Amino acid sequence: MIQELKDNYDHLFEDDLLNEIAQVGTFKEIPAGFTMMSIGDYVRGMPLLISGAIKVMREDKEGDELLLYYLESGETCSMTMNCCVGQTKSEIKAVAEQDTKLIMVPVQKMEEWTAKYKTWRNFVFESYHTRLNEVLHILDSVAFEKMDQRLLNYLKEKIRINKTNTIHNTHQEIAYDLHSSRVVISRLLKKLEQMGRIELHRNHIKIINLA
């Protein structure tokens, strides 16, 4: 584990901290599609991503969903820290987008390290910074843009995260992520196909050009 930790966090943390993480952290492998956390769950650990990606979503009482952002290697979840500070339940849902490797750190350590290590402090602040900006951009998207543009952004982000030009999702799944309906998404996807920007197939979409 210490090796995988170094590969991803060496430039961020000093040796002492890396060693502490290796001591108290637990290594986990999570298969794509696995739900790691749901609304209302208590937060027991803070994830440090080694590889893969995690999809973070917001959900309302009726179970309507909205994709917030993806976590990638070298990142952590501010929402988790968020919950630690307030001792509250999770406000988000997290699902593995790909097969993912990560290290789980007990929440108690977070505050301890914040006092002890400058690099950890910076990491935590940087993380809050990034997440806050990401949530703001989603807000911009939802508040100021129409569904066709939101769909474009979604497809772009999806191929960036998964490093592929083929998106393996049904229209219904995309509709959930964007909090829209299947028919609306099919309609807009068909338009994109007619523009020659994507190719539609059953269960997958080939991206031609989204620029």
Added chain:
Amino acid sequence: MIQELKDNYDHLFEDDLLNEIAQVGTFKEIPAGFTMMSIGDYVRGMPLLISGAIKVMREDKEGDELLLYYLESGETCSMTMNCCVGQTKSEIKAVAEQDTKLIMVPVQKMEEWTAKYKTWRNFVFESYHTRLNEVLHILDSVAFEKMDQRLLNYLKEKIRINKTNTIHNTHQEIAYDLHSSRVVISRLLKKLEQMGRIELHRNHIKIINLA
């Protein structure tokens, strides 16, 4: 200044920190309606609110606005910290909602105190925590709720912040905050009046019952 500081931050900060703040901070009084910060401005200081309230908004390229939240006494702006960390320009616009008193602290001190004072660290984390949650709630509102419900939430928050049952705004101003149009807001307000929940007047709205 030290007295006003103590009145609002005594329970949060230890004496040493209060004294440091008093030394390097500058006291400011800001009249209601004054624009304190616009998108693209560089961030020079971090505000600690003494009294009054500040309205924090998001704005897109076309100048469309959306109210994010209000800052009240005892609070600071995470967006400001956000910008300090990244050395970036402001992503938000801030306007005094009421006559406001605050202390401006140079951004350099922020990181210094984070290492030095546990109470400051907690304050900063707590602040990030609160703001992130507030932005998430706005996102919920925009993504999951219809305009009539959003308008209700808006009116409730407005009377809570301003501690009054009369809202001194035009329909156009409300429309800006909710990123809607004047006609739509007038329409919905009229419905609320017909339900007996508010009374409409020129330039102000009397709240009867929003529960």
Added chain:
DNA sequence: AATCAACAGTAACAAAGGTTACAGATATCT
């Protein structure tokens, strides 16, 4: 190969919200 469930395409319609246009009401100022 036949069957079946899930997925995608499409039309027709409904609802919410945005736009335009104009009339009338109300504060403010002189």
Added chain:
DNA sequence: AGATATCTGTAACCTTTGTTACTGTTGATT
């Protein structure tokens, strides 16, 4: 009081998005 600018009410209409319903297609399963 009269003039003016601003604000509000309302109607008619448009666009976007969501809903319902049905058909056809595809992939998987037996």
